[in-house]
Amino acid sequence: MPLQMTGAPSDPDLIRLPWDVPLEEWPEHHLVTLPRGISRHIVRFARLSGRVYAIKEISERYAKREYQLLWDLNRLDAPAVEPVAVVTGRREAGGEPLDSALITRHLQFSLPYRAMLSGTLRPDTLIRLLDALAVLLVRLHLAGFYWGDCSLSNTLFRRDAGAFAAYLVDAETGELHPVLSEGQRNYDIEVAHINIYGEMLDLEAGGFLHSSIDPLAFAEQLCRRYHRLWDELTQEEIVEDVEWHLIDQRIRRLNSLGFDVAEMMVRRKAGTARLIVRPKVVDSGHHQRRLLRLTGLDVEENQARRLLNDLDSFRVAKGLRHEDEAIVAHRWLAEIFQPTVTAIPPGLRGKLEPAQLFHEVLDHRWYMSETAGRDVGLEAALRSYIDTVLIFKPDEKAIIGAPETDATGL
Known part of the structure; x- marks a missing residue:
């Protein structure tokens, strides 16, 4: 059988890579060094035409299956x-x-959780990673996807304002169904619990786990956080006819979690004046979609929430409460967001993606203003942030030359 590449490759140079050489023996000039998680298979990163690709060596059957699942x-x-x-x-x-x-x-800008290790991983950082993983698992289950091997190692994380956003990176054990049964969901959670417990024990053995963290109790938190979020998104709610405002509160809670409500199913409970209400949640991204619609910025959910808050503050500060929202957004983009991002020296722009950078500048402005007892302004906060914070940050767009992170590295 001749060499064959199947898919939608956008770079013709992909076919010219040394496919007749085992992946672990590929010459260095084809590769770029990026942090990677633990994998059962050989994984390498190649840079072509300014783009970076992850290449995993795997049997034909599973390669085709995983490609289709990811698609x-x-x-x-x-x-x-x-x-x-x-x-x-x-x-x-x-x-x-x-x-x-x-x-x-x-x-881009994503990291495996082990690449975030700096001395001892702080408890609050681990909790935020766990929250991101719980949201990821709920989103996959809502889409009918059974993972089969959920773990921190099989996930990539991107900074999302003060939290993280999680992405599935390994789908070879997954299955896609129209709807998942409760048994499938519970088994997926059980596998995730076992995997995360093992990962915590591994961190503990390597001296990277804070002494206050109990590996077993930490792994159990994923189950609790998952079930709490799942119930908020899917459970029915019984209300009196006169308590319709409770449903509005429910929708607002769902929006605050980043999920949209496509429609409401309402039915009257037999023999009573009560209504049974169940929202149909379509997907996360409530704030993402609103910001994208208004500004064209495609960012993570928490980043979108923070940017929208700043946009709303801009509206108030400029006396534009009654102005069309799209016009206000255009002015905010031109007068606040874009000047802030373009003021970053070119050599530092690979440190963080623009939305995360803007969020951190806003945070820096808040801390400076608290210390000074007055609003120091965006311009002064930006200068201080560049000089005292940004120059010391690692380049998250592509950490070139950093040692690879694997099991032996720990």
């Missing part, structure tokens, strides 16, 4: 890495067959 998840707008192609028919120069390869696009 389906992207079609459903689920948080997962983007599949590019599958390479089959690989053979060494002597004719020996090689495993196939799955190519995915590297998620």
Whole structure:
């Protein structure tokens, strides 16, 4: 069988990579060093035409299966890495067959959780990672996806304002169904619990876990957080006819979690004056979609919430309460957001993505203003942030030359 690349590769140079060489023996000039999590398979990163691709060596059957699952998840707008192609028919120069390869696009500004280790991982950072993982698992389950191997290691994390956003990076054990049964969901949670407990024990053995964290209790938190979020999104609510405002509160709670309500199912309870109400939650991204509609900025959910809050403050400060929202957004973009981002020296712009950078400048302005007892203004906060914070941050767009993070590294 001849070498074959199947998918939607956007770079013709992909086919010219040394597919007749085992992935672990690829010459360095084809590779870029990025932090990566633990994997059962050989994974390497290649840079072509300014883009970075993750390449995983895996059997043909599983490469094709995972490619299709990732393609389906992207079609459903689920948080997962983007599949590019599958390479089959690989053979060494002597004719020996090689495993196939799955190519995915590297998620910019994302990191595996182990790459966030700096001394001892703080409890609040771990909690935020766990929250992001719980939201990811709920979103996948709402889409009908059974993961089968949920763990911190199989997830990539991007900073999202003060929290993290999680993305599925390994789908080889997954299954896509029209709807998941309660048993499938519970088993997925049980697997996640076992995996995370093992990961916490691993961190503890390596001296990277804070002494206040109990690995078992921490893993159990994922289950509690998942079930609390799932119930908020899916459970029915019984209200009196005169208590319709409770439903509005429910919708607001769902929006605060980043989820939209597509429609409401309302039915009257037999023999009573009560109503049974169940919202139909379509997906997360309430604030993302509003910001994208108003400004064209495509950012993470918490970042969108923070930027929208600043936009609303701008509206009040400029006396534009009665002005059309789209016009206000255009002015905020031109007068506040874009000047702030473009003021960053070119050599520092790879440190953080623009939305995260803007969020951190706002945080820095708040702390400076608290210390000074007055609003120091955005311009002064930006200068201080660049000089005292940004220059010391690692480059999260592509950490070139950093040691790879794997099991032996711990």
